[in-house]
Each structure stands twice: as C-alpha cells, then as structure tokens.
Amino acid sequence: MNREKNICSECESEYFKNSSKMMDLCPNFAHKLFDYPNCEHKFENGNCSKCGWNSVTSEFLKNQKE
Numbered sequence: 001m002n003r004e005k006n007i008c009s010e011c012e013s014e015y016f017k018n019s020s021k022m023m024d025l026c027p028n029f030a031h032k033l034f035d036y037p038n039c040e041h042k043f044e045n046g047n048c049s050k051c052g053w054n055s056v057t058s059e060f061l062k063n064q065k066e
Helices: 027-034
Strands: 005-007 014-016
Touching: none
Parallel strands: none
Antiparallel strands: 005 014
C-alpha cells in the first residue's frame, strides 16, 4: 500500500492518499458525507495503521446527528 500522506481539504486530518475513494477527502469524511466505505480503523500511535487517519474531524461533522 502507498503510504503517501495527504491532508483532508474539509477537516484537515491526515490520511494515506490512496485510502480514500474521494480526492482530497479523508476516508472518514467521505464516508460520513457521501456514504463511501470507511476503514475499519486500527489505531497505533495516534494514527490508523490501515488508512493513516489521525481521528481529526470537522466542526461540521461533530454537529451532525448519527
């Protein structure tokens, strides 16, 4: 897997560039807003070892109801 990091243009979280189905959006944001598949996160040292997401989220998503 390519481990090149990217920054989500919406929530500014880190993630591995090729782990998201949407350009410039982390897998979590793409999932929450557009229902793309999300990673089954496995956190190690603050980042998911699978997708690189660092669990940062936007105020917009924090205010959304599940």
